[in-house]
Amino acid sequence: MGELSGLYALWYREVKVFLRERSRIISSIVNPIIWLIAFGGGLGSTISFGGADYQTFIFPGVLMLTVLFTSIFFGLYIVWDKRMDFFKEVMVAPLSRLTLFTGKMMGGCTDSLLQGSFLIVIGVFFNINYTPYSLIVVILFLLFLSAATTSLGLAIGAQMSSFEGFGLIQSFVIMPLFFLSGALYPLENLPAWLLFVTRINPLTYIVDGMRGALLGLNHFPIWIDLGVALVFMITMIIAGTVSFMRMH
């Protein structure tokens, strides 16, 4: 009981803070629109894939990008929390580390799913036709994605003591995860090395699953996409929990 209300408290804090920070919400809406209009529109004037125009083609990728960035940075933000004494107060609370982790993770998921839903609405203006089926599949993928990447961010952040490593994480974790996922290009006809790398990147399957549901342009069957996403999420949640247990 104590752990449950503690969990709710941790979650409540994150959502409250998120909804209060209007600037973050605005940038979370504007950034993907810039991607879609400037990048999608610019490149889309010369290329298209599988009958969909490029802007529409990268929409699932931009959706993924938005949730990925929000989630991972939310997780990494724990570094800042740890330096602020306010988090000490949370650390001495009579709550288990598992509760601490789960509360934070669920808070982060809620934030990025809220941002994801803004973008889903915006999708209507970019020729995305939703069906109940495609909406459910997309939300399911976003849920797996946000839980996995928030956990990843938390797992890394819990072990860091300063912001010095942020650039490295950007270069070696976030950028490769995004650019090597097929978010911006189809998975066919890739050079051998890229073919290999995209196949071992779990985000590839998430983008593929969403693209399949929204545009019918999937490379893998949906059960493979969902399976990989699920395993990715579970692995990251375990990693995050272990990392929290070891956090001093």
Add this chain to the structure above:
Amino acid sequence: MIETFGITKVFKTLVAVDHIDLSVEDGEIFGLLGPNGAGKTTLLSMLATILRPTEGNAKVNSYDIINQPSRVRKSIGMVFQAPSSDELLTGWENLYLHAMMYGVPSEVRRSRIDEVLELVDLKDRAKDLVKTYSGGMRRRLELARGLLHKPKVLFLDEPTLGLDPQTRSHIWDYIKRLSKEEGVTILITTHYMEEADALCDRVAIIDHGRIKALDSPANLKMRVGKSMIRAKVKEPNLEKIKTLPYVSRVEAKDGDVIIILSEVGAHIQEVLCNIGEASFVELREPTLNDVFLQLTGRGIRDESAEGWEDKLIQVRQNG
């Protein structure tokens, strides 16, 4: 009730807390007084189960800090040295979250929050973001938060650090009220001797991780036993004063005479009778700083930023 048994913390080569045995009674305000880096916060952190002792053990509310950390945590309140309230939330929300994290039953949460807000006079600002609070208000909010789950023991780590004198004395009033009205046992660390003097029933003077002395502030000061008389005398009879057995030092400068002696109350008459015609007399009682000085050979704040200020005051007093 707090008891420590040879509790020790070693950081690499630094022994921060060195085999401390301590016993704090129920309902007591107990002070850990010492300069920065003496090991006070480390000791407190171990008792609050944030740090694990290298050696030894302790009991807080009869719970073992090593084997029952979560029971210890439930039974204590902690107010940290640095502000630890969430700036992005309102005062009320800070308290609400704390109540939930500490398992305060939902039916009493709101009334308990009102109660503690009342206690620290923050009711009318409860709905404002903590960002907009002054330093003193944040401290009060954190005190309130520490009390929300009715802990039997409250740890206060430098509760008035960096606050102006007026706010500080307000906070002292709140702490005293808490101890009186709620019967909470309070363990407080400070490097302000005035604070230890004004608040604590008993004080442990800590230096280099060890207890140098432990007693009530009054008894500690008596131990030094030395007081100072400053008098303006035109033609002081210094030789006569110097022969008095209880006088340990006499100085004269520009018509000011400074006499260091023991038990000033019993001897002031004799001193004044012998010194000559005084136009002005001032007494200064020993402070805990004098106690610290005697025990360690240096002032309590020599290492801190305020050190120069203290010395300035001393120079003024002596000169």
